[in-house]
């Protein structure tokens with residue numbers, strides 16, 4: 001399956017790109033495992049955006065521009081877009 | 092732990108100064124500890140003083156109206172982001188309570204005059220500078236400053252008065268009583284709700300303050316330690332977004348989530364949003380970062396722009412970009428930055444300016460306003476409209492009253508799409524896509540506002556479905572509002588809020604170190620609630636009715652064009668408002684339980 005990862009704000013600064021597509025063998029995957037794959041690929045992301053094996057508490061994940069999955073407990077399926085962004089939307 | 096005894100005064104001066112600018116007379120009034128423990132300072136204290144002076148009775152632009160500059164117990168302490176002050180008055184835009192905050196040296200110098208607040212009433216005979224030197228008050232002529240923008244006014248005052256003074260000034264918009272004129276200080280603004288017009292109506296072009304009366308701290312060592320710890324945390328990931336990209340980082344995120352208000356709130360995304368992102372601006376412009384006084388975060392991102400052919404600069408925030416960009420359907424970076432610069436020049440709130448102009452653009456499009464030049468997407472029209480507002484010429488006279496008044500003037504039920512609540516234009520959070528925030532906007536005491544309610548935080552969490560609100564979210568909205576009320580009264584910058592683990596407990600700890608009090612987290616929550624209740628009480632006395640706690644009709648009857656799942660109907664909003672009122676301990680309609688507060 002293919003998952004598009006979109007980076008916003010600080011994650012984009014660290015990874016250096018706006019988006020990329022990941023290919024996995026499974027039909028569906030835990031969001032947490034997708035995040036771990038991103039962290040494995042991008043050492044800067046691992047260093048700056050993760051706290052242990054989770055996103056740091058100031059970042060969050062959104063699936064397809066709809067629901068947030070801050071605890072990374074959700075399922076991503078083929079064709080989904082996973083947005084990684086700041087929790088803080090203060091303006 | 093040692094607790095201060097009643098004769099010890101730390102953190103506060105325990106008094107405020109009342110100045111009648113009609114006569115120039117000043118009088119000092121005591122402030123009791125029990126009042127300060129409830130109202131804290133800043134917004135809370137300012138609202139309390141307005142209640143005492145029955146400011147709800149008076150037309151906000153009349154000579155009887157009062158305006159308060161309220162400092163706070165933390166001002167002057169080593170705690171990061173604490174150099175702030177609140178300006179509180181009845182708003183000429185909404186007729187309700189208005190508290191707007193600004194940062195910097197005016198807060199430090201103002202508190203050193205020896206007072207916790209300055210309350211100004213009356214009307215000077217001619218344009219004046221109100222000078223407060225250690226509590227000694229004089230009025231000096233300001234005719235030579237009339238018509239000058241805020242920045243030049245400050246420059247001239249600095250030359251005339253010297254570096255020891257700090258200044259709060261109004262620009263031409265304040266002098267012309269534009270209902271959303273700001274009060275400026277060092278390039279920052281007490282922006283929303285028209286406090287600049289209130290000062291202008293008093294013929295006060297500028298306030299100059301100087302003083303050497305510092306308050307003591309109860310536990311200096313403990314405070315320094317806490318301040319170090321807080322500063323350390325302020326360098327961490329919680330504030331990274333603000334430091335590196337500024338609030339403008341919201342543009343692309345909000346656009347992707349369809350909550351970037353576009354074309355007068357008809358859509359939640361803008362196809363050219365990328366042009367207005369900080370990433371795009373950083374690629375083509377020089378940028379520098381700046382901090383308010385006593386701030387370790389430094390969220391202010393200043394970009395280079397040409398103005399009248401000369402190199403200049405402008406501060407950029409998400410709210411400026413949204414209101415002067417997508418809301419008016421303008422994607423040209425330079426046009427938007429220049430529009431923001433123009434708002435600074437005149438001393439205009441960018442949100443209300445953009446909101447009112449975008450509304451007028453839609454009225455033109457629908458044939459209700461015969462100004463064919465004023466079209467969505469026209470940068471030239473945007474600039475022209477800002478000039479007309481700032482100079483109070485032709486259409487600018489109507490635009491200067493805000494979108495609600497303009498809709499009333501135009502009729503044809505244009506009020507149904509005027510982007511305002513209680514007369515205050517909505518900030519850049521599309522309510523149909525962020526429905527806890529929709530509730531926060533509807534019930535906000537100063538109108539639609541993202542600084543007094545942080546309910547968007549709830550929408551950005553996994554606890555709720557942001558496009559399908561449930562009444563259980565009302566409690567979460569109350570919590571964010573309480574936090575904001577405390578932050579605006581202590582005062583600390585909201586961009587710091589992510590660093591706290593136990594917010595109210597840490598607020599209590601900071602306040603105790605400063606004052607020697609022994610408050611706990613629970614008492615801080617009660618104080619926050621008391622502040623919100625006092626604002627509500629003010630509004631009730633000034634004529635508030637439950638019908639005001641709503642959103643523009645179009646937002647309750649029409650889905651977002653580009654996200655048809657983002658629907659908010661009247662029944663849902665009414666249920667949310669009712670749940671919010673009950674959660675606050677008010678009656679279902681929103682009146683306080685004490686029947687004496689009913690009109």
Ligand code: SF4
Nearest residue numbers: 382383386388390584
């Ligand atoms: S974070 Fe920004 S707004 Fe807040 S005090 Fe610092 S510079 Fe000022």
